[in-house]
Structures are given as C-alpha cells and as structure tokens.
Amino acid sequence: MKRTRYTKYxxxxxxxxxxxxxxxxxxxxxxxxxxxxxFSQFQELNGEHTMENLREALRQLMESGDFLNEADQExxxxxxxxxxxxxxxxxxxxxxxxxxxxxxxxEVSEPSQGGKVPPGEIAQPAPPQGExxxxxxxxxxxxxxxxxxxxxxxxxxxxxxxxHDTRYEASGIESSGSSKPYEFGDVMxxxxxxxxxxxxxxxxxxxxxxxxxxxxxxxxxxxxxxxxTVVMLDCSHSMILY
Numbered sequence: 108m109k110r111t112r113y114t115k116y117x118x119x120x121x122x123x124x125x126x127x128x129x130x131x132x133x134x135x136x137x138x139x140x141x142x143x144x145x146f147s148q149f150q151e152l153n154g155e156h157t158m159e160n161l162r163e164a165l166r167q168l169m170e171s172g173d174f175l176n177e178a179d180q181e182x183x184x185x186x187x188x189x190x191x192x193x194x195x196x197x198x199x200x201x202x203x204x205x206x207x208x209x210x211x212x213x214e215v216s217e218p219s220q221g222g223k224v225p226p227g228e229i230a231q232p233a234p235p236q237g238e239x240x241x242x243x244x245x246x247x248x249x250x251x252x253x254x255x256x257x258x259x260x261x262x263x264x265x266x267x268x269x270x271h272d273t274r275y276e277a278s279g280i281e282s283s284g285s286s287k288p289y290e291f292g293d294v295m296x297x298x299x300x301x302x303x304x305x306x307x308x309x310x311x312x313x314x315x316x317x318x319x320x321x322x323x324x325x326x327x328x329x330x331x332x333x334x335x336t337v338v339m340l341d342c343s344h345s346m347i348l349y
Contacts, residue, residue, distance in 0.1 A: 121197035289323035
C-alpha cells in the first residue's frame with residue numbers, strides 16, 4: 108500500500124515571503140529617479156541600481172520592523188550575520204527568477220593597446236570591472252505603476268460611494284471584508300455571531316443576555332474612494348528635452 112508521510116515544514120524565511128509585497132515595499136528604491144527624495148527610506152542609496160544597493164535596501168527593509176510580522180521579525184533577528192547575508196542573496200535570486208529584475212554584468216574594460224596576442228591565439232576580453240547592476244523589468248514597471256496609481260486614486264476620501272477601488276475597508280452594505288467594533292456613524296451591518304460571542308464572553312452563557320454598546324460588531328466591505336481624480340501629463344517640448 109502506498110503511503111504519504113507528512114512532516115513539519117521547515118522552510119527558510121526568504122522562500123516564504125510574498126514577492127509582490129516585497130516589490131511594493133521596495134517601490135521607493137526601485138522607482139527612485141535620483142532626485143534625492145528627503146522622505147524616501149532609501150535616500151542614501153542615491154537611486155543607483157547596483158546589486159549591492161539592492162541588498163542594502165532589502166537589509167534596511169528587514170531591519171525596519173514594518174515589513175515582517177512579529178514572528179518573522181523574531182526569526183530574522185535570531186539569524187547570525189552569515190544567515191542574513193544568505194537570506195538577502197536568496198531574495199535577490201527569487202526576484203530574478205520571478206522576472207522582477209534582470210542582473211547586468213559589470214562594465215568590460217577595453218584591452219590595452221600595448222598588449223600583443225601570440226600567433227595562433229584568440230584575444231580574450233578583459234574581465235568585467237565595476238559593480239554589477241540590475242534593470243527593473245517591464246513586469247515590475249507595470250506592477251509598480253498599477254500600485255502607485257491605485258494609491259493615488261484611493262488616497263483621498265473614505266466613503267461608502269465612489270468609483271476608485273482601494274485596498275482599505277469600511278462599513279457598507281455588501282459584506283466582503285472582516286469585522287470590526289461598531290463606531291458612531293457606521294452602517295449598522297451587524298455581525299450577529301461576533302456580537303453575541305462578545306456578550307457571552309463578558310456576561311457568561313445565560314438568559315436574558317445583556318448586549319452592551321461595546322459588544323456591537325459590524326461587518327466591513329471593500330470601499331471605494333469618493334474623490335474625483337484628474338491625471339495630467341505634461342507633453343510639452345521642454346519635458347521631452349529635459
């Protein structure tokens with residue numbers, strides 16, 4: 108008889124990360140045009156797309172405490188220096204395999220004019236010089252552009268009605284999100300199970316059941332921004348030149 112044996116998964120932290128979330132967190136670095144944004148987390152990297160700067164951006168992201176959850180942050184902090192460097196290398200390899208970036212070799216230096224090639228031998232190019240660099244692929248540009256445009260269109264106005272999809276939730280009519288405690292002004296889209304569970308955990312199981320204001324829980328829905336957004340592109344001659 109064929110059997111299947113299940114064991115505990117012991118995967119490494121780099122393979123468990125969501126690349127889309129990682130790319131979104133690195134968007135300030137990947138889209139940096141070199142104009143030294145003072146509010147950028149990666150401003151000291153000067154917008155240089157070298158592999159070393161990419162690893163430094165990843166290191167800053169892991170150490171910021173804002174990207175990893177509490178459990179993964181503890182796993183990262185428990186690593187030694189060698190383990191952390193290996194993790195950064197694994198992440199850059201995953202980004203290349205996922206076609207998010209393309210690594211470029213260093214610049215090849217020109218052979219010296221004074222060097223002579225012995226008869227019957229083929230001149231070999233000089234080894235690459237300088238730091239390896241990378242390019243952001245079209246796949247990454249489409250992904251990051253969509254994320255930036257979504258944040259722009261949904262950045263103002265949190266209301267029940269609107270046209271722009273956002274990544275937030277609010278009280279509404281159609282329930283498709285998580286639940287939250289009721290606040291004054293919310294639509295009374297009551298989550299009966301969560302409300303009763305809160306009252307029972309506080310009062311105990313018995314009749315009549317006393318439901319207080321703090322027990323009220325409502326279901327949220329994916330809300331759309333109510334702002335009207337106009338996107339203007341300057342296509343004048345000066346913009347083409349500079």
